[in-house]
Amino acid sequence: MPGLEDLYREIILDHHRTPRNRGELPPPAAHAVGHNPLCGDEIDVYVQVANGVIADVKVGGSGCSISQSSASMMSQAIKGKPLPDVLALVRRFKGMMSIPDEDGNPMEPDLTVKLGDLEALQGVVKYPVRIKCATLSWNTLLDALAQS
């Protein structure tokens, strides 16, 4: 279908079909639930932090290809990473999604933070309604980290 190649990149569809790190983690892992009020989608993010590092992460719930692939790629990208790197990645990703910073200003991308596969989600920005889908798991991750 012409026009949608930017949105539905093959790597996105791959993560949608075969999501990585699916499942749950028992306590004491932190757990947060994110809702997309627009569509009723729910996402569960479980994170186990040990010595300042994301020791393990699992994703549950259901959603569209964008929210599911974003969550799947996020889980791959953060697993085993120190918290400061994770927070920098969240910032970088949200910046790519044109989410402004706390003061409402556009975020300057920190190009030292590598997005890897996540760059495939760049095309989402052209479809503003879907930005919420792409950022759902990232906001839920922040909620979970705030608990841990």
Place this chain on the structure above:
Amino acid sequence: MTTLDVAAIKRQFPLLQRELNGMPLVYLDSANTSQKPQVVIDSMSTFMERAYSPINRSAYQLAAEATDAYEGARVKVQRFVNARRAHEIIFTKNATEALNLVAYAWGRANLHEGDVVLLTHMEHHANIVPWQMLVQERGIVVRWVPLTADGQLDLATLPQLLEGAKVFGFTAMSNVMGTITPVQQLCSAAHQAGALAVVDACQYVPHNVTDVQAWGADFIAFSSHKMCGPTGIGVLWGREELLQAMPPFLGGGNMIADVRLDGFTCAELPAKFEAGTPPITEAIGLGAAIDFLCELGMANVRRHEIEIAGYALRTLNERFGSDIRLHGPCNVEVRGATFSLEFRGIHPHDLSQVLDQTNVCVRAGHHCAKPLMRELGVNATARASFYLYNDTHDVDMLADALDSASDIFG
């Protein structure tokens, strides 16, 4: 397909002439909100250009004319739903506010701890949350009428569910599945049990002949914007005795007969429930929408939608077989032309995104009916809803667009 001259009707809707990316629009989201015919747009701009002024509170001729126009719109609504008296028609902001008005004003005066309100699993949040607020505040109890497998109300246990109930609130037509409920039968069952019948008629009134007296309802709510009228105005119809007996909703100007330092006296109906400056221009637009609908004839609109619903069911089932699941009844006599569909496991958001490539506008989401979504076992559905300006070609466009969705996600 000759009940309505859809080509001629379409020409009266300026927005439907618009092309996006060089292609015509296929607007299938009228259960969400309907498009507006030129006559409605003109009525509002002409009113603002030539006749706009306050109503009910100034002696000059211009204001008297505006008051007549506003009250004239009320009479049009009265006739449209066959209400006994014009002052039983209360203009609200929308159907949601109308239902809140009932729960707030009638509910707070009449419902106490342990009192039962019966609702159904196919209600819109607007006919759920106002009652749940009374659960929190008053300790009332909400019961639920379940659904059958084909998305109709399961009435097998209705008498037991209604036992001791003070209110039976139900939709006349599901905004998700298009199911039309047996309103008259439900009203009469409510009354036999001593309950009031509160009908969410938001999806019904735009598509069918409505007769509140034949229904025997106590309150009905609907919105202008789903019936070719503007946003910003909705309607509560209530039986005169009930409206007279219940306390007011919002307080302020227009709803009072007198205000003293030690209190106030309410105005007569309908002003009692219309505090503040009302949506005057919007009422004029709603009146024009009703004229437009009456000219087509609501019986014809209903017949047209039966034809479209039948064609959609045949086309989609024949083309996609077990790859498509259409929620709700397959008998067009008990459904409108609103379809929630599941297609090849593709998430509704993705589906609507692909459909948008050919300007096929459908709603993806929970349709403000999350309890129903849980009953159906889904988070969301894609919903295609047809109206008087849609024809079989629009159904074919939907089917073609669905085909292209499986190219990506197949």
